[in-house]
Amino acid sequence: MSRPPPARRAEYRAFRALPTRWMDNDAYGHMNNATYFSLFDTAISLWQMEQGLVIDGPDPMRFLVVESGCRYHAEAGFPDMIHAGLRLGHLGRSSFRTEVGLFRNDDDTACAEGFFAQVYVDAAGTPTALPAPLITALNTLA
Amino acid sequence: MSRPPPARRAEYRAFRALPTRWMDNDAYGHMNNATYFSLFDTAISLWQMEQGLVIDGPDPMRFLVVESGCRYHAEAGFPDMIHAGLRLGHLGRSSFRTEVGLFRNDDDTACAEGFFAQVYVDAAGTPTALPAPLITALNTLA
Amino acid sequence: MSRPPPARRAEYRAFRALPTRWMDNDAYGHMNNATYFSLFDTAISLWQMEQGLVIDGPDPMRFLVVESGCRYHAEAGFPDMIHAGLRLGHLGRSSFRTEVGLFRNDDDTACAEGFFAQVYVDAAGTPTALPAPLITALNTLA
Amino acid sequence: MSRPPPARRAEYRAFRALPTRWMDNDAYGHMNNATYFSLFDTAISLWQMEQGLVIDGPDPMRFLVVESGCRYHAEAGFPDMIHAGLRLGHLGRSSFRTEVGLFRNDDDTACAEGFFAQVYVDAAGTPTALPAPLITALNTLA
Numbered sequence: 001m002s003r004p005p006p007a008r009r010a011e012y013r014a015f016r017a018l019p020t021r022w023m024d025n026d027a028y029g030h031m032n033n034a035t036y037f038s039l040f041d042t043a044i045s046l047w048q049m050e051q052g053l054v055i056d057g058p059d060p061m062r063f064l065v066v067e068s069g070c071r072y073h074a075e076a077g078f079p080d081m082i083h084a085g086l087r088l089g090h091l092g093r094s095s096f097r098t099e100v101g102l103f104r105n106d107d108d109t110a111c112a113e114g115f116f117a118q119v120y121v122d123a124a125g126t127p128t129a130l131p132a133p134l135i136t137a138l139n140t141l142a
Numbered sequence: 143m144s145r146p147p148p149a150r151r152a153e154y155r156a157f158r159a160l161p162t163r164w165m166d167n168d169a170y171g172h173m174n175n176a177t178y179f180s181l182f183d184t185a186i187s188l189w190q191m192e193q194g195l196v197i198d199g200p201d202p203m204r205f206l207v208v209e210s211g212c213r214y215h216a217e218a219g220f221p222d223m224i225h226a227g228l229r230l231g232h233l234g235r236s237s238f239r240t241e242v243g244l245f246r247n248d249d250d251t252a253c254a255e256g257f258f259a260q261v262y263v264d265a266a267g268t269p270t271a272l273p274a275p276l277i278t279a280l281n282t283l284a
Numbered sequence: 285m286s287r288p289p290p291a292r293r294a295e296y297r298a299f300r301a302l303p304t305r306w307m308d309n310d311a312y313g314h315m316n317n318a319t320y321f322s323l324f325d326t327a328i329s330l331w332q333m334e335q336g337l338v339i340d341g342p343d344p345m346r347f348l349v350v351e352s353g354c355r356y357h358a359e360a361g362f363p364d365m366i367h368a369g370l371r372l373g374h375l376g377r378s379s380f381r382t383e384v385g386l387f388r389n390d391d392d393t394a395c396a397e398g399f400f401a402q403v404y405v406d407a408a409g410t411p412t413a414l415p416a417p418l419i420t421a422l423n424t425l426a
Numbered sequence: 427m428s429r430p431p432p433a434r435r436a437e438y439r440a441f442r443a444l445p446t447r448w449m450d451n452d453a454y455g456h457m458n459n460a461t462y463f464s465l466f467d468t469a470i471s472l473w474q475m476e477q478g479l480v481i482d483g484p485d486p487m488r489f490l491v492v493e494s495g496c497r498y499h500a501e502a503g504f505p506d507m508i509h510a511g512l513r514l515g516h517l518g519r520s521s522f523r524t525e526v527g528l529f530r531n532d533d534d535t536a537c538a539e540g541f542f543a544q545v546y547v548d549a550a551g552t553p554t555a556l557p558a559p560l561i562t563a564l565n566t567l568a
Contacts, residue, residue: 019445021468023174027167027220027340029482033349033400034165034321041318042447046505056311056455056504065317069353078169078482079472116317161303163326169482171340175491175542176467179460184305188363198313198362198453207459211495220340221330258459307458311451311504318449362453 006073006110012085012101013141016043020078030077036070040100040114043084051137061131063118066095070114076104082111088141094127095119096138148215148252154227154243155283158185162220172219178212182242182256185226193279203273205260208237212256218246224253230283236269237261238280290357290394296369296385297425300327304362314361320354324384324398327368335421345415347402350379354398360388366395372425378411379403380422432499432536438511438527439567442469446504456503462496466526466540469510477563487557489544492521496540502530508537514567520553521545522564 009015018039026032048055048063055061076082082102089097097117101110122128130138151157160181168174190197190205197203218224224244231239239259243252264270272280293299302323310316332339332347339345360366366386373381381401385394406412414422435441444465452458474481474489481487502508508528515523523543527536548554556564 018447019468021444021464022471023168023176023464023467025169025482026165027169027171028344028346029169032165032322032325033352034318034325037318037321038316038447038449041316041449042445042504045448049505056451060312062312065356067353067355068317069351071351072349078468079475160305161326163302163322164329165322165325167340170486170488174464174467175494176460176463179463180305180307180458183307183458183460184303184362187306191363198309202454204454207498209495209497210459211493213493214491220326221333307452307460309453310449311453311455313453316449 003071007101007113008108008110009083009085009101009103012087012099014047015083015085016046018042018082018084020076020080020082022078025077030075031080033070033072036072036102036112036114037068039082039084039102040068040070040116043086043100044098044116047086051134053134062121064121065116066119067117068115070112072112073109074104074111076102076111080104086141088138089115090117091130091135091138091142093129094121096130096134098141145213149243149255150250150252151225151227151243151245154229154241156189157225157227158188160184160224160226162218162222162224164220167219172217173222175212175214178214178244178254178256179210181224181226181244182210182212182258185228185242186240186258189228193276195276204263206263207258208261209259210257212254214254215251216246216253218244218253222246228283230280231257232259233272233277233280233284235271236263238272238276240283287355291385291397292392292394293367293369293385293387296371296383298331299367299369300330302326302366302368304360304364304366306362309361314359315364317354317356320356320386320396320398321352323366323368323386324352324354324400327370327384328382328400331370335418337418346405348405349400350403351401352399354396356396357393358388358395360386360395364388370425372422373399374401375414375419375422375426377413380414382425429497433527433539434534434536435509435511435527435529438513438525440473441509441511442472444468444508444510446502446506446508448504451503456501457506459496459498462498462528462538462540463494465508465510465528466494466496466542469512469526470524470542473512477560479560488547490547491542492545493543494541496538498538499535500530500537502528502537506530512567514564515541516543517556517561517564517568519555520547522556522560524567
């Protein structure tokens with residue numbers, strides 16, 4: 001098949017450790033496939049907040065998620081520690097794509113890889129040019 | 143034991159049908175115990191909104207949940223349809239307690255029973271006398 | 285942009301009504317983007333079980349999800365009723381792709397569209413030819 | 427009111443660090459009240475597994491949760507780190523009650539306190555005397 005092989009840790013940049021929870025596992029005894037997206041969401045949000053972007057609270061910057069996806073390579077589940085690596089997939093004028101690789105415990109090969117494509121919008125929902133500090137920060141993930 | 147027996151449907155008032163989801167089941171193949179509270183939350187919120195209380199949006203009425211609990215009587219899980227019945231447990235000056243019985247499919251005996259104790263607070267977080275329309279509505283659950 | 289426009293209901297087949305829950309909404313006051321995948325999961329699982337496939341319990345047929353994705357077109361959130369429509373995206377020897385369109389309340393235009401690519405595996409995890417009854421059922425979604 | 431004040435860290439024993447996730451926050455911008463129970467579940471399960479109890483996999487020891495509860499003292503939410511402290515609430519012949527205090531970041535006062543009452547059952551679901559190693563382990567939480 002043409003499916004690309006799982007990535008290794010060296011192919012990703014900033015990492016965050018995200019422990020699994022008991023209820024992450026579904027009836028198959030592994031992490032439910034929707035839960036992977038919650039880990040993507042958490043890793044990306046943490047990173048953005050650490051860059052100084054105000055994405056929550058009463059007047060947040062809004063980065064609408066317009067597309068997301070995941071390729072599942074191997075099982076993971078509670079009580080695994082998941083290490084989420086980030087990298088920049090695409091950088092546009094008002095949009096960007098952050099790619100996330102998830103690695104179980106000490107594994108060097110990703111158990112899953114996904115992405116979020118986000119568009120920066122103003123209060124009226126209109127796509128807006130990405131702010132310069134975000135562009136600088138995103139380029140550290142390239 | 144002194145534990146009270148599971149209630150029957152006739153002991154509850156307004157009912158809402160809440161379908162289960164695949165991921166509600168955990169590794170034991172039944173609904174995770176935390177998920178019951180999400181069903182309580184949903185049934186109570188739906189009922190409050192249907193009474194005309196504005197509990198979401200930019201300027202919501204805030205009913206802080208100060209205590210919650212659940213007694214689990216029997217297993218439930220995907221793909222069960224859960225019927226959540228509500229009743230008034232306690233009505234105070236600024237607080238009230240809503241009790242919820244969950245019934246699987248056509249069962250007449252509750253698989254779980256729980257409650258939310260909520261306090262009505264103003265924008266500063268100060269407990270405030272319950273509004274008259276809420277008192278009227280809650281009394282229909284008595 | 286080259287992004288395809290949101291689909292309409294007529295472009296999807298079997299529908300399931302999936303109510304939202306209070307906790308589906310995140311801090312932005314709309315359904316969290318990971319939750320959409322739980323709705324996909326639920327709609328697909330319900331349909332498969334209704335076709336007679338035994339996908340849970342002690343000895344389930346295993347349809348591994350190897351890839352999933354979602355394009356978000358418009359906001360949805362509690363207390364919306366979501367109508368999930370299914371259609372067949374691809375049918376292979378041991379794999380298939382089910383596409384899901386989500387429609388808010390009475391909307392005729394999808395608020396989100398996604399897919400699950402699943403591989404049928406035996407107890408050892410080896411991809412196995414899809415059983416004939418599943419092929420027949422999937423073709424009703426074509 | 428007769429409500430007991432929030433506990434301090436010194437009143438709890440074994441601690442586990444449990445990071446919050448973006449989707450833990452609901453429309454009120456704080457951790458959804460059901461999510462607290464997922465943190466209880468995770469802290470208790472991790473501790474039990476670390477004591478050598480086999481509570482997952484094909485032939486797990488089953489500790490049915492028969493009752494749970496939570497008192498909410500103060501808000502918490504993403505991106506807080508939650509420190510969950512455990513202590514033994516009650517030890518019976520076939521049942522036990524584990525109490526959990528949740529502490530935000532560096533706070534010394536609990537933001538929430540709850541419990542799980544669990545019954546040890548055999549494969550037929552019959553309550554069974556707690557195994558000696560579990561009793562020994564639970565007493566370290568007393």
